Amino acid sequence: MKKAMIVSDNITKSFGNNVALNGISFKVYEGEIFGFLGPSGSGKTTMINILTGQLSPNEGQGMLLDKYSLHLSASDLETIGIVSDKSGFYEKLSLEKNLQLYGKLYGVPNSKIDELLKSVGLYDSKQTLAEKLSTGMKQRMLLARALINAPKVLFLDEPTSGLDPTTSQSIHKLLLDLKNKGTAIFLTTHDMNEATLLCDELVLLNKGHLVERGEPRDIIQKYNQNKKVKLTYSDFEQEEILFAQLNQTDLSHVIAIHSCEPTLEDIFIKLTGEKLNA
Template identity: 30%
Template sequence: MTDTIEVQGLVKRYAGKAVVDDVSFTVREGEFFGLLGPNGAGKTTTLEMIEGLRRPDAGSVVLLGEAPWPRNPRLLPRIGVQLQATAFFDRLTAREQLSTFGSLYDAPAGRVDEMLELVGLADKAGTQAEKLSGGQSQRLSIACALVHDPDVVFLDEPTAALDPQARRNLWDLLREINGRGKTVVLTTHYMDEAEILCDRVAIIDEGRILRMGPPADLVRGLSAPTRISVERAALGLDDARSLPGAESAEQDATSTVITSRTPAPVLAALAERDALAGLQVRGATLEDVFLELTGRAYRA
């Protein structure tokens, strides 16, 4: 596969402080790539430089074989951008919004209905954008980014503030978009979202990439313990601590939780004691990797 995006030594400063500091990575053609980080980590600024919306102070970006800055008109028909905050035209229906966006790129008329169908808004075609729900507005925003059939799609926190049902519904749409051969670059605060959707992720904090790779590889590299939980009535705390392979144990109002890096003997011992009631086994996740790298301090 060829590289669709090449970023080398990217730097952006505001008031003398580097908010993007020597960032380098590539995104392959057809890849679903995630850029993850806390608030203020530099994710959106990095995307905006790749998209040609901001000028880098140093470093280079090559997008589809061309430099996006200075603003490159040849790239505009080949990229689709869904920003963090989307503003639609007042009092236009979903179909009219898409038609307006499509006309900027000379998209064929039939493309509008195709996109409404793709994003599940065919029955809302005549509804004004301001009357759509949050999830429907996000779908319309993505449709506007796709109406001209771009090669690369940039999505900046597309599921922010959506309820769980709307989020998972949108995941199906994003998988379908990527399945059509589009390169997708995503920023998100939801680690489960990145773990499910992305082929590779880069975790960025204070403007620097801390770790990059497939989510499963990053999780395996953490070597975090497994947490095994059973009903409190099924196993006492002293018994839990004495199990083979148990590193520690604790109890809350309903559960006994055992921590172990060798869960097999713990599970076998629980089975022998008939203490599997309410069994839950939780291994490390991408969220554990994220917190290990960026810390647990709250970022406003």
């Protein structure tokens, strides 16, 4: 039976009259990628801060690695990796020196640093000053830094933001490799295709409230009420028909058949009237 690495037990957090999180509960297990999805201001960063012991909830409690989040010790934090827009770095040091500096804190050899740089596609740029890196390269540097200590739990806030598709795919492969090795990954992203591809389970959050949860494909099928497919014919004309009509349709000139399932973005708009990337 898989072990719960992250637990949110009825967490509520308010800032004045603004309720950032309202009774949110979930568990993230070892070897699982968990998506925590919602527009800006929906409580994603607040939840990360509570789970990592940086912020106290008004009600409920968070747990990491069988410990209450507010009781985490320095040694506990050494088994956790975090990448967020608050992650800092030394601008006047090279990319390599930045990682070597953090590697020394964990007794990590330079050979491991080279492996990490290769895994995020930055090995050829390792001598570049951090201040000269593009936004996407800085993001990859911070991801490599978060992986230096081989964390058991990894918090990622928009890890592929600003990255080109090829690099994003390499990051996806890296995250799936980490998952297969037992790392529990807590992921926020505005890329709903990314969430569908990567997440074992996810929650949709709006204004501090949990509006839907489950496995991505299960959520999509739950709201796939029309059950239609799109046919593309040899003359490139297209037609949508009910799935049940497919057996009665002449497919001799059809060159492609695509399901017309809703996306997670479509579902979120239906539930809340708002866009996830708002």
